[in-house]
Amino acid sequence: MLIERRWKKWVFFYIPLTIFVLGTLFPFYWMLVTAIRPDAELYRSWRAVNNAPFWTVQPTLEHFRDLMEKTTFPRWLWNTFFIAVISTGISLACGLLAGYALARLKFPMAGALGTSIFVTYLVPPTLLFIPLADIIRDLQLGNTPWALILTYPTFLIPFSTWLLMGYFKTIPKELEECARIDGATRFGAMTRIIFPIAVPGILSAGIFAFTLSWNEFIYALIFLSSPERKTVPVGVVSELIRGDIYFWGQLMAGALLGSIPVALVYSFFVEYYVTGLTGSVKG
Amino acid sequence: MKNPIAGGAGRAAPVEVALPHSRASQRRTLTGLLENERFLALVLLTPTVLILGMFIAYPFGMGVWFALSSISVGNPGHFVGLKNFVKAWNDSIFRIAFWNTSVYTFWATIFKLVLGMWLALLLNRHFRGKRIVRASMLLPFIVPTVLSTFAWRWMFDPTFSVLNWTLYKTGFIVTKLPFLSNGDWALWCAIVVNTWRGMPFFAITLLAGLQTINTDLHEAASLDGANGWKRFWYVTWPLLKPVTVVVVVFSIIQTFSDFQLIYVLTGGGPANSTHLLATYAYQIGVAAGLLGEGAAISLCMLPVLFVVVWIQLRYLRRLEGA
Amino acid sequence: MAQVMMKDLNKKYDEVHAVKDVNLHIRDKEFVVLVGPSGCGKSTTLRMVAGLEEITAGEISIGDRIVNDLPPKDRDIAMVFQNYALYPHMTVYDNMAFGLKMRKFPKTEIAKRVGEAAEILGIQELLKRKPRQLSGGQRQRVAVGRAIVRHPQVFLFDEPLSNLDAKLRVQMRVELKRLHDRLETTAIYVTHDQVEAMTLGDRVVVMKDGWIQQVGEPLELYGHPANRFVAGFIGSPSMNFVEMTVADANGALWADTPGLRVKVPPASAARLGPYKGQRVTLGIRPEDLRVATGADAADYSFDTVVEVVEPLGSEILLDLKAGPNVIVARVDPTVRAKHQDKMRLSLHPERVHFFDNKTELAI
Numbered sequence: 001m002l003i004e005r006r007w008k009k010w011v012f013f014y015i016p017l018t019i020f021v022l023g024t025l026f027p028f029y030w031m032l033v034t035a036i037r038p039d040a041e042l043y044r045s046w047r048a049v050n051n052a053p054f055w056t057v058q059p060t061l062e063h064f065r066d067l068m069e070k071t072t073f074p075r076w077l078w079n080t081f082f083i084a085v086i087s088t089g090i091s092l093a094c095g096l097l098a099g100y101a102l103a104r105l106k107f108p109m110a111g112a113l114g115t116s117i118f119v120t121y122l123v124p125p126t127l128l129f130i131p132l133a134d135i136i137r138d139l140q141l142g143n144t145p146w147a148l149i150l151t152y153p154t155f156l157i158p159f160s161t162w163l164l165m166g167y168f169k170t171i172p173k174e175l176e177e178c179a180r181i182d183g184a185t186r187f188g189a190m191t192r193i194i195f196p197i198a199v200p201g202i203l204s205a206g207i208f209a210f211t212l213s214w215n216e217f218i219y220a221l222i223f224l225s226s227p228e229r230k231t232v233p234v235g236v237v238s239e240l241i242r243g244d245i246y247f248w249g250q251l252m253a254g255a256l257l258g259s260i261p262v263a264l265v266y267s268f269f270v271e272y273y274v275t276g277l278t279g280s281v282k283g
Numbered sequence: 284m285k286n287p288i289a290g291g292a293g294r295a296a297p298v299e300v301a302l303p304h305s306r307a308s309q310r311r312t313l314t315g316l317l318e319n320e321r322f323l324a325l326v327l328l329t330p331t332v333l334i335l336g337m338f339i340a341y342p343f344g345m346g347v348w349f350a351l352s353s354i355s356v357g358n359p360g361h362f363v364g365l366k367n368f369v370k371a372w373n374d375s376i377f378r379i380a381f382w383n384t385s386v387y388t389f390w391a392t393i394f395k396l397v398l399g400m401w402l403a404l405l406l407n408r409h410f411r412g413k414r415i416v417r418a419s420m421l422l423p424f425i426v427p428t429v430l431s432t433f434a435w436r437w438m439f440d441p442t443f444s445v446l447n448w449t450l451y452k453t454g455f456i457v458t459k460l461p462f463l464s465n466g467d468w469a470l471w472c473a474i475v476v477n478t479w480r481g482m483p484f485f486a487i488t489l490l491a492g493l494q495t496i497n498t499d500l501h502e503a504a505s506l507d508g509a510n511g512w513k514r515f516w517y518v519t520w521p522l523l524k525p526v527t528v529v530v531v532v533f534s535i536i537q538t539f540s541d542f543q544l545i546y547v548l549t550g551g552g553p554a555n556s557t558h559l560l561a562t563y564a565y566q567i568g569v570a571a572g573l574l575g576e577g578a579a580i581s582l583c584m585l586p587v588l589f590v591v592v593w594i595q596l597r598y599l600r601r602l603e604g605a
Numbered sequence: 606m607a608q609v610m611m612k613d614l615n616k617k618y619d620e621v622h623a624v625k626d627v628n629l630h631i632r633d634k635e636f637v638v639l640v641g642p643s644g645c646g647k648s649t650t651l652r653m654v655a656g657l658e659e660i661t662a663g664e665i666s667i668g669d670r671i672v673n674d675l676p677p678k679d680r681d682i683a684m685v686f687q688n689y690a691l692y693p694h695m696t697v698y699d700n701m702a703f704g705l706k707m708r709k710f711p712k713t714e715i716a717k718r719v720g721e722a723a724e725i726l727g728i729q730e731l732l733k734r735k736p737r738q739l740s741g742g743q744r745q746r747v748a749v750g751r752a753i754v755r756h757p758q759v760f761l762f763d764e765p766l767s768n769l770d771a772k773l774r775v776q777m778r779v780e781l782k783r784l785h786d787r788l789e790t791t792a793i794y795v796t797h798d799q800v801e802a803m804t805l806g807d808r809v810v811v812m813k814d815g816w817i818q819q820v821g822e823p824l825e826l827y828g829h830p831a832n833r834f835v836a837g838f839i840g841s842p843s844m845n846f847v848e849m850t851v852a853d854a855n856g857a858l859w860a861d862t863p864g865l866r867v868k869v870p871p872a873s874a875a876r877l878g879p880y881k882g883q884r885v886t887l888g889i890r891p892e893d894l895r896v897a898t899g900a901d902a903a904d905y906s907f908d909t910v911v912e913v914v915e916p917l918g919s920e921i922l923l924d925l926k927a928g929p930n931v932i933v934a935r936v937d938p939t940v941r942a943k944h945q946d947k948m949r950l951s952l953h954p955e956r957v958h959f960f961d962n963k964t965e966l967a968i
Contacts, residue, residue: 012511013405013408013410016401016405017405017410017416020398020401020402020405020420021416021419021420023479024419024420024422024423024479024483025419025422027423027431027434027435027438027479028422028426028431028434030434030437030438030445031431031434034434034437042443043442043443044443054445090334093330094330094331094334095331097326097327097328097330097331098327098328098330098331100327101323101324101327101328102328105320105321105323105324105327106320107320107321107324107325108321110324113328113332115596117331117335119592120335120339123339123343123585123588124536124537124540124584124588125540125542126540126541126542126560126561126564126565126581126584127343127346127540127581127582127584127585128339128342128343128346128581129565129568129569129581130346130349130564130568130569130574130577130578130581131342131343131345131346131349131574131578132338132342133569134342134345134574135338135341135342135345150334150338151338153334153338154334154335154338154339157331157334157335158335161331172688172690174686174687174688174690175690175692175693177655177657177677177684177686177690178684178686178690178692178751179692179703180656180657180676180677180678181655181656181657181677181678181680181682181683181684181704181761182678182683182703182704182707182751182755183678183704183707183708184678184707185314185317185318185676185678186317186318186320186323186676187317187323188707193692196694197692197693197694199694211425214427215427215428215429217427217428217429217542217543217546218542218543218561218565222569232427232430233427233428233429233430233543234429236429236430236433237429237546237547246437248437248440248443251433251437252433252434252437254430255426255430255431255433255434258427258430259425259426259427259430259431262425262426262427263422263425263426266418266421266425267418318676
């Protein structure tokens with residue numbers, strides 16, 4: 001159909017797309033170059049001759065080694081992972097049940113409750129961290145992973161509930177009606193028929209929740225204090241900067257390593273994300 | 284027609300024998316109760332309501348109390364009315380922070396929307412390597428903000444900035460640009476980083492919206508003589524509006540309440556000139572320990588967020604009604 | 606095998622009174638069709654029998670149990686849905702076995718029953734496939750198969766053929782009928798298609814606005830509609846209605862309107878007596894009209910002008926005008942007619958219906 005001239009395709013398509021790709025990916029390339037560059041090369045005046053900042057002539061893994069040996073980085077990775085997995089699990093469980101109830105069951109106040117769960121978006125973490133810190137202290141949860149495992153669901157549940165509710169609404173009602181006639185209870189129809197069908201939506205919500213927890217910063221910054229308890233983002237900020245001195249090599253190495261797990265999870269993500277958003281069931 | 288007519292009346296034999304109500308008692312058991320729609324809804328919603336109540340509603344109420352009291356670390360404080368808010372209002376840094384937050388949110392959202400839409404339109408076409416390009420474009424969005432912001436901070440470094448080096452070598456500048464050492468520059472740097480980070484989310488969500496648009500519409504429009512821009516403006520854009528509203532609202536909330544990007548990039552400096560409400564609330568409430576004043580500052584985000592969400596709810600409701 | 610009884614059944618949603626005082630006794634092994642326009646309450650009635658809708662008032666019993674408070678799973682029924690409602694994540698075999706698994710049947714029994722049902726429906730080759738790999742007709746068969754493996758007391762069908770194309774629908778209709786003759790299970794079937802209702806039902810229940818209009822065997826509904834709605838709903842093309850005045854002339858009753866004047870047949874005369882001087886509605890089916898010949902009594906003939914000719918091969922539909930009254934006639938394919946032709950029609954005196962203008966009841 002829509003036929004274009006070749007030069008037009010270059011001007012309106014290839015060139016802009018290339019700029020987008022370069023602009024998007026350059027910071028990551030820069031992370032990588034910095035992480036494998038020896039300090040001597042790193043801190044050389046920008047007017048120095050032979051300064052070739054876009055690559056390095058003597059790649060080294062010393063920053064990675066320092067990161068692993070001189071800091072508790074592996075611990076941070078594990079902490080982040082542990083907290084992200086558990087809080088994602090809790091949020092998905094809550095979101096599944098609540099999303100199902102809001103999408104399918106008739107009960108008084110259903111609309112109001114749905115809206116109020118949605119409206120908790122109104123209250124981002126940065127609005128709550130001061131009183132929440134007090135509550136965490138009262139519950140004796142300060143400086144434990146549970147402080148984060150219990151608070152992360154506050155922003156994960158509303159969004160998983162809404163995403164899954166939308167997904168459930170695309171599943172024909174007759175499927176569970178049929179299951180109930182076939183001999184399943186309401187609960188059984190939900191777990192045996194609806195949940196298995198909603199797997200793409202669940203995966204999409206789960207991946208999203210996982211990365212949001214991996215990403216979270218302010219609660220982790222305030223609720224955790226000892227170095228070995230920290231998550232990657234907080235550890236990098238607080239342990240790899242001494243006063244005014246930034247250990248750029250290690251920082252970038254840590255940034256790379258801390259990004260890889262989410263990037264891996266996401267490599268499956270694009271397709272599910274799209275299906276989760278537009279979700280549909282055939283059959 | 285008022286009266287039902289039961290034709291063949293003899294056939295619909297009246298039921299007169301009282302039949303046993305079978306298993307009426309079974310409804311008392313748990314399985315029986317779970318068959319009741321309302322009870323099941325109650326059971327399914329309880330965990331969510333408990334967690335959200337405990338860690339959102341309760342701290343929110345507490346935050347309101349904090350904001351109205353003189354509480355600080357180690358001092359339970361007492362009710363002071365609106366004193367904290369008045370103090371914030373008279374505080375020049377607070378005013379700067381509020382202004383910064385608005386500028387930051389406004390421009391970052393506009394940039395994200397325009398660039399995200401553009402990128403979505405590009406990615407909606409067919410070309411080789413589409414999948415890998417699409418996946419890699421998401422990277423800024425998924426990599427933890429703190430970590431990627433460090434890369435930017437390093438790129439903006441006063442001494443070793445690669446951006447300055449490039450501009451210098453290509454002859455665009457003769458002296459270093461003061462990326463993060465000048466307040467105005469620093470805020471725009473933050474807007475750039477926020478746009479870089481948030482644009483993929485716009486692009487991929489709008490792309491999902493684009494893919495639901497029937498290509499017949501475009502063919503019909505081009506047969507009607509519409510050029511590329513007109514096709515976008517009269518066909519694509521109106522159909523994308525609902526998705527766009529959702530994404531924009533989501534982004535405004537995220538951007539307006541942003542903390543980590545500024546915390547890492549400038550820390551509010553130089554000279555408190557780049558604080559956002561969230562970072563300033565942190566500085567007052569956590570770093571200085573003035574819990575009451577900090578809570579009051581963060582509560583100031585609420586009216587703006589409220590208006591945004593209210594507009595969205597109204598818009599979506601009108602859409603459903605239509 | 607069981608009878609189904611509905612007693613003073615009512616369903617109210619917030620503002621809509623969807624089902625009103627429905628009383629119905631469905632006998633064991635009977636095939637009963639609920640038919641009516643959309644929104645008439647037929648599906649709601651069926652869903653109350655299934656237990657998918659709460660009963661606002663009244664009673665439903667299946668067999669000898671009142672089922673008002675029983676969840677669907679305990680009612681021993683099976684249902685076929687309009688969109689088939691096949692579980693997309695299960696194979697055809699698992700779809701059919703699901704109900705038996707839920708009831709904890711032994712594996713061998715499940716395999717035996719699924720095999721039997723698959724054979725009856727000719728879907729043995731499909732058992733390992735997923736629903737999305739099936740055509741519409743195949744999905745329909747699987748949905749029916751899933752219902753019959755359970756050997757339930759009652760089958761419920763909710764517009765099961767509506768999603769099929771016209772040819773397949775006719776074919777499946779015949780198969781469903783054959784299946785019912787073979788299984789002899791009580792069945793309740795909901796449709797908006799009166800042809801389906803007439804061909805499938807032992808008895809047909811016509812509903813409108815939540816009320817039952819008439820219950821009867823297909824030919825009874827066709828021959829003796831209880832009111833104007835049923836008369837118009839059953840039969841295709843639908844019955845012609847003309848408002849006329851009952852008048853007395855030459856010692857007989859005549860129905861009279863500008864452009865059309867016919868004698869009231871003797872069979873109806875006595876009942877129409879009280880309506881002398883009043884307006885009534887005359888109803889005559891297109892197939893009860895024919896081109897008048899010399900042999901036809903002049904009292905039952907009238908002049909018309911041809912407006913539209915629709916040849917269907919086996920017959921011709923004529924849109925005619927008798928004065929200002931529009932009339933459709935179904936005539937022999939040998940009749941030659943064209944636009945603006947004059948034509949004299951004769952009606953079948955025993956098949957004329959009269960309806961009260963106010964109550965719309967048959968007179």
